[in-house]
Amino acid sequence: MNDVAAPAARPHRRLKRVLAFAAIAGPGLIAANAGNDAGGVLTYASAGAQFAYRTLFVMVIVTIALVVVQEMCARLGAYTGEGLGALIREQFSLRASTGAMVLLFIANCGLTVSEFAGIGASMELLGVSRYVAIPVALVGLWALTVFGDYSKGEKVALVLSLAFIVYPAAAILAHPNARLLARDLLTPQFVHSTTFLVLVVALIGTTITPYMQFYVASAVVDKKIGPEQYPAERIDTVNGAILSDIVSIFIIIATAAAVGGTGPLTSAREAALALVPAVGSAAPALFGVGLLGASLLAAVVVPLSSSYAIAEGLGGERSVSDSFRRAPVFFGLFTVQLVVGAVVALAPGNLISLVVNMQVLNGVITPVLLTFVLILANRRSVLGDAANGPVFRVVSTICVATVGVLAFAVLVLKLLGKA
Amino acid sequence: MSSHALRPTLHRIKRRPLSHRRRRKIAVAGELISVAGVVGSPVYDDAGRRVGSLHDLVVRWDSAEPHPSLWGVVLRSRFRHAFVPASAIAALEPDSLRLTGDFEPRPVERQPGLVALANDVLDRQIVDGGGADIVRVSDLVLGRLPDGIRLVGADVSVRTLLRRLGPAALRRRVAPDRVYDWAGVAAFSVRGPGEAGSVLRLTTAAAELATLRADELELLLGDLPPAERAQLAAHVAGEVER
Numbered sequence: 239m240n241d242v243a244a245p246a247a248r249p250h251r252r253l254k255r256v257l258a259f260a261a262i263a264g265p266g267l268i269a270a271n272a273g274n275d276a277g278g279v280l281t282y283a284s285a286g287a288q289f290a291y292r293t294l295f296v297m298v299i300v301t302i303a304l305v306v307v308q309e310m311c312a313r314l315g316a317y318t319g320e321g322l323g324a325l326i327r328e329q330f331s332l333r334a335s336t337g338a339m340v341l342l343f344i345a346n347c348g349l350t351v352s353e354f355a356g357i358g359a360s361m362e363l364l365g366v367s368r369y370v371a372i373p374v375a376l377v378g379l380w381a382l383t384v385f386g387d388y389s390k391g392e393k394v395a396l397v398l399s400l401a402f403i404v405y406p407a408a409a410i411l412a413h414p415n416a417r418l419l420a421r422d423l424l425t426p427q428f429v430h431s432t433t434f435l436v437l438v439v440a441l442i443g444t445t446i447t448p449y450m451q452f453y454v455a456s457a458v459v460d461k462k463i464g465p466e467q468y469p470a471e472r473i474d475t476v477n478g479a480i481l482s483d484i485v486s487i488f489i490i491i492a493t494a495a496a497v498g499g500t501g502p503l504t505s506a507r508e509a510a511l512a513l514v515p516a517v518g519s520a521a522p523a524l525f526g527v528g529l530l531g532a533s534l535l536a537a538v539v540v541p542l543s544s545s546y547a548i549a550e551g552l553g554g555e556r557s558v559s560d561s562f563r564r565a566p567v568f569f570g571l572f573t574v575q576l577v578v579g580a581v582v583a584l585a586p587g588n589l590i591s592l593v594v595n596m597q598v599l600n601g602v603i604t605p606v607l608l609t610f611v612l613i614l615a616n617r618r619s620v621l622g623d624a625a626n627g628p629v630f631r632v633v634s635t636i637c638v639a640t641v642g643v644l645a646f647a648v649l650v651l652k653l654l655g656k657a
Numbered sequence: 658m659s660s661h662a663l664r665p666t667l668h669r670i671k672r673r674p675l676s677h678r679r680r681r682k683i684a685v686a687g688e689l690i691s692v693a694g695v696v697g698s699p700v701y702d703d704a705g706r707r708v709g710s711l712h713d714l715v716v717r718w719d720s721a722e723p724h725p726s727l728w729g730v731v732l733r734s735r736f737r738h739a740f741v742p743a744s745a746i747a748a749l750e751p752d753s754l755r756l757t758g759d760f761e762p763r764p765v766e767r768q769p770g771l772v773a774l775a776n777d778v779l780d781r782q783i784v785d786g787g788g789a790d791i792v793r794v795s796d797l798v799l800g801r802l803p804d805g806i807r808l809v810g811a812d813v814s815v816r817t818l819l820r821r822l823g824p825a826a827l828r829r830r831v832a833p834d835r836v837y838d839w840a841g842v843a844a845f846s847v848r849g850p851g852e853a854g855s856v857l858r859l860t861t862a863a864a865e866l867a868t869l870r871a872d873e874l875e876l877l878l879g880d881l882p883p884a885e886r887a888q889l890a891a892h893v894a895g896e897v898e899r
Binding site (some may be wrong): 264318319320324327328332333338462551552553567 | 693780781782792793813815816821822881882883884885886
């Protein structure tokens with residue numbers, strides 16, 4: 239690693255090293271990186287800017303919880319052949335499942351807000367006003383999904399989002415304080431302030447998003463992975479969760495090394511400073527491109543996945559068919575989320591704090607939906623012999639309970655106006 | 658996360674519907690009873706004393722009969738469940754159940770030929786043979802036929818789901834124009850305790866699926882969980898050979 243860590247003198251040599259790192263990291267890291275949406279990138283960057291490395295231990299714990307949760311969801315998909323929306327409808331009372339779907343919808347509206355905020359922030363970095371960029375993106379994304387071929391646009395967005403692959407290189411090239419880094423990564427470093435607690439819940443909310451849980455179960459069902467293929471899928475799911483959190487940890491480290499301890503982020507330009515050690519003066523443009531790609535990608539995928547989960551819970555999958563007129567529930571929900579996302583992101587104010595607040599909302603909703611997942615994965619009537627065993631039950635219950643207590647504390651603080 | 662996995666999903670939602678098939682409406686005169694509405698209602702003995710609440714309605718499933726007959730009910734009293742056979746039912750109303758004087762509750766046992774409507778069918782997917790579609794059951798409807806109470810129809814509408822979220826009086830209301838004939842249901846899945854996954858129960862209407870085009874059948878099967886997909890595919894293959 240010596241030669242990667244050495245400060246690079248000329249830009250092209252620097253680029254070579256970044257590419258070499260990407261090659262070593264392999265496709266897994268690239269795929270995991272694509273999962274870091276606008277909300278994630280900006281929240282991790284905020285954590286690094288505000289508390290330097292101090293949230294790293296939280297991220298280690300969150301990674302364990304993420305692995306546990308994603309594994310349960312993938313297992314539910316593989317063994318039942320049904321998505322979480324359908325399973326919740328079948329296994330809980332209609333009122334409870336309606337509550338779950340409403341919460342998922344609210345959480346995903348919040349995420350869509352942060353994706354549009356990401357579009358606005360990135361375009362401002364590239365010199366376009368958000369009051370132009372967001373409405374154009376709203377109309378464009380809606381039309382592309384409802385009338386056009388969404389998969390082509392998706393590829394472009396995916397390539398743009400790969401700009402974030404420079405984060406690990408930037409983190410290493412920034413020469414973070416190794417002693418401090420190791421301490422904060424391996425031992426709890428809690429800061430006694432409500433802002434820290436709120437940020438911890440935002441980190442949980444953006445890492446263990448309700449949307450990801452519904453998504454992984456549906457993806458497993460779509461890929462037609464059954465119990466026989468599940469052992470391989472389990473490895474994939476666990477690796478994916480760990481890799482995506484490694485990228486998140488690199489974002490925190492890179493930002494902490496660049497602007498750590500300077501207080502909360504106020505603009506995307508500040509967040510972009512983290513990439514300077516890797517790409518020099520190209521940092522703002524590269525960050526802008528990456529953020530735009532990640533936001534465009536997630537601004538469609540997030541509302542689509544919640545519309546799908548809700549439609550799946552409401553009826554058979556086939557009750558939603560081809561056009562807006564024929565599938566009013568599905569496309570109606572999709573449209574509402576997109577419009578809410580764009581309108582809220584247009585409100586004047588600090589986009590970064592808006593994004594972090596939306597992740598807090600996700601963090602508060604997450605434990606409620608996790609409880610449904612936990613009950614489903616514990617039920618032998620649902621999973622048979624693949625249901626959670628005694629050890630797994632304890633571990634997963636501790637994970638969900640911890641997330642729940644933290645979220646509840648933040649909810650109370652917010653309601654009391656203390657956070 | 659890559660969004661590639663969502664592509665088949667979006668494709669499925671945008672794809673063309675199946676050829677012009679229509680679900681059959683019910684053809685039963687007289688009062689209809691909503692299963693979602695009656696479950697939870699009070700149960701009285703012949704002296705008018707309350708003996709518990711209605712937990713579930715059990716029908717006997719026989720693949721040769723288009724409308725399964727009511728076999729009995731499951732009562733709940735003080736957290737205990739008991740089975741009461743249909744012969745002990747004096748009157749089933751949309752909002753209450755009255756039993757005869759000599760009813761004898763029995764322990765609840767799962768038997769292969771019996772289906773508990775609220776637990777096994779309500780809110781689950783069914784394969785609609787007439788409409789060649791997979792739909793989720795919003796409500797089930799019982800009707801009084803000359804030879805007794807039978808399961809006559811299924812409601813799969815979103816409006817009925819919303820109705821069920823409302824107060825009890827609204828929950829019990831049946832909208833006959835949204836109820837489809839149970840005789841058109843080709844298969845429904847039953848998930849019993851202890852058996853992971855579910856098993857399809859096939860009815861006479863499943864034979865209609867053999868008339869589907871290959872691509873239509875593929876779309877239909879693609880929406881079922883793997884075990885059920887294999888089961889239905891094998892059944893349709895058998896029908897085609899006959």
